[in-house]
Amino acid sequence: MSNPSNLKYTASHEWVRVEADGTVSVGITHHAQDLLGDMVFVESPAVGRKLKAGEECAVVESVKAAADVYAPIAGTVTAANSELDGAPEKINEDPYAAWMFRMAPDNVTDLNGLMDAVAYQAHVDSEAH
Amino acid sequence: MTTLKQTPLNAAHRAMGAKMVDFGGWDMPVNYGSQIDEHHQVRNDCGMFDVCHMRVVDAKGDGVRAFLRYLLANNADKLATPGRALYSAMLCPEGGVIDDLIIYFMSEQWFRIVVNAGTADKDIAWMKQQAAQHAPQLSITSRDDLAMVAVQGPNARAKVWQVLPQTRKATEGLINFQAADCGEYFVARTGYTGEDGFEVMLPKEKVETFWYELNKAGVKPIGLGARDTLRLEAGMNLYGQDMDESISPLEAGMAWTVDLNSERDFIGKAALLANPPxxxxxxxxxxxxxxxxxxxxxxxxxxxxxxxxxxxxxxxxxxxxxxxxxxxxxxxxxxxxxxxxxxxxxxxxxxxxxxxxxxxxxx
Missing domain, CATH: 2.40.30.110 (Aminomethyltransferase beta-barrel domains)
Incomplete structure (x- = not known):
């Protein structure tokens, strides 16, 4: 699966999408879900929580392992995707549709510090070697 | 970087799309896609596991039963019918678990032992050391020439018979925890999933063909990921996780395998009696x-x-x-x-x- 070119990416394998209302949606990449395998549990951050960039804020667990999800930029959580609570496998099925939480960025220009799809793919390739 | 050990099925796993991981120094398949699908496949139909990393050990010679009676916490005397198998802990003198294993009683001259991959070298050294002291006439042989495949699930036996029809007659009547020596193929009705099925030991050079023939018959490959959830659901211990040399079998759900009632002495018995759980x-x-x-x-x-x-x-x-x-x-x-x-x-x-x-x- 290729990484959508309209998203931004982190070195810790989150993807970030800017929504029409100025919030950003955050999920985990195809590569991350592929490494973890079948998802069985998702814990999203509480709405209203203020996050620093790089802060541990959510957890995904596969049958195999638990993994932390980090805030890609600083901001405040505005929504959590409760649909994933009962159906964490959606992250495996369509990782770029299965957003975990949304946040209002403190500073929208922080997004410029994230990777684009090409840079992220290079990062994934470098980790594989 | 250390080189990972490979089983004779390594190329087959890669050809079947396995995700490979380092499992205790072995390059093994963790899944071939969805681990959960593989799990259900075994519970509902059947699947096959590469267990070539586990070690087959043959103990042969006069007095082999008496030696195992002393070596193991479970009592080899429970095995009266040839082919019958027994699950047992092998304890250190301090009462901890060196390994858990299965012994197959083939004759008064021959017991086959199957031990875990990660502990195999240590186990064999211990068995040889004990044999040298207590039964020097015995030969303890690591069967590095053998491979092993587990075929597990409600349809597993039928699939094995389809691929190895020559073994059917000898294995049809096997009850749970019993094996038959069919020449090149040693077929045991044992496993690590809580399902019916066989574990088949065979010459290494034949295992890849056997694997592909099973696959052609509709048996899907199952990775170590599903092997772990299957054994956990079945309530079966994993060595190194649920017990090890620092843990008494009586504190690891293994009391049913430890025979403390008979007069028989065995390695670790005194420590178990001195340290109630x-x-x-x-x-x-x-x-x-x-x-x-x-x-x-x-x-x-x-x-x-x-x-x-x-x-x-x-x-x-x-x-x-x-x-x-x-x-x-x-x-x-x-x-x-x-x-x-x-x-x-x-x-x-x-x-x-x-x-x-x-x-x-x-x-």
Whole structure:
């Protein structure tokens, strides 16, 4: 699966999408879900929580392992995707549709510090070697 | 970087799309796609496992039974009919578990032993050392020329017979925990999944053909990921996780395999009698949302314990675990498990959690 070119990416394998209302949606990449395998549990951050960039804020667990999800930029959580609570496998099925939480960025220009799809793919390739 | 050991099926795994991982120094398949699908495949139909990393050891010679009677915590005298198998712990003098293994009684001159991959070298050294002292006439031989494939699930035996029709006559009448020596193929009705099936030992150079023939007959390959959830649901211990040399078998759910009542002496017996258990292994089912994992702390009214194996049960669609807790903890108790920064509720249950295609839980 290729990484959508309209998203931004982190070195810790989150993807970030800017929504029409100025919030950003955050999920985990195809590569991350592929490494973890079948998802069985998702814990999203509480709405209203203020996050620093790089802060541990959510957890995904596969049958195999638990993994932390980090805030890609600083901001405040505005929504959590409760649909994933009962159906964490959606992250495996369509990782770029299965957003975990949304946040209002403190500073929208922080997004410029994230990777684009090409840079992220290079990062994934470098980790594989 | 150290080079990982490979089984003779390594190329076959890669050709079948396996995701490979370092499993105790072996390059092994963790899954071939979805681990959960593979799990259900075994519970509902059948699947095949590469277990070539496990080691077959043949103990041969006069007095082999008497030697095993002393070497193992379970009593080799329980084996009266040729082919019958017995699960046992092998203990160190201090009473800890060196390994758990299966012995097959083939004749008064020959017992076959199957041991875990990670402990094989240590086990064989120990067996040889003990044999040198107590039964020097015996030969203890590591069968590095043999491969092993487990075919497990309700349809497993029929598929093996389809591929190896020459073994059918000798293996049709096998009961659970019994094996038949069919020349090149040694077929045992044993396994590590809680399902019916066979474990087949055969010459290494034949295993790749056997694997592909099974696949052609509709048997899907199953990775170590599903092997772990299947054995956990079946309530079977994993060496190194649920017990090791620092743990008494009596505190690892293995009391049923330890024969303390007979006059028989065996290595570790005195230590077990001198140190009655204060903890026990129980099953847990998580009542809150989350996933139980090894090493999580368990808080009970009787004191603290620890999860030894935990995962998500695909059959029950709940998180389950084995945990070592104070002996006073009872089935039905609610305990707390520390998962990250939270204390979550879990119920103490009887295990196995699932066997023969069905969940066995009433929570």
């Amino acid at each position: 204060t903890r026990k292994l129980v099953g847990l089912v998580l009542l809150d949302r989350g996933v139980l994992r090894g090493h999580q702390k368990v808080v009970t009214a009787q004191g603290e314990g620890e999860i030894t194996s935990g995962s998500f049960s695909p059959t029950l669609e709940k998180s389950i675990a084995l945990a070592r807790v104070p002996s006073g903890v009872q089935v039905g108790d609610t305990v707390q498990v520390a998962i990250r920064d939270k204390m979550l509720a879990a119920q103490v249950v009887k295990y196995p959690f699932a066997r023969n295609g069905k969940g066995l839980l009433n929570v």
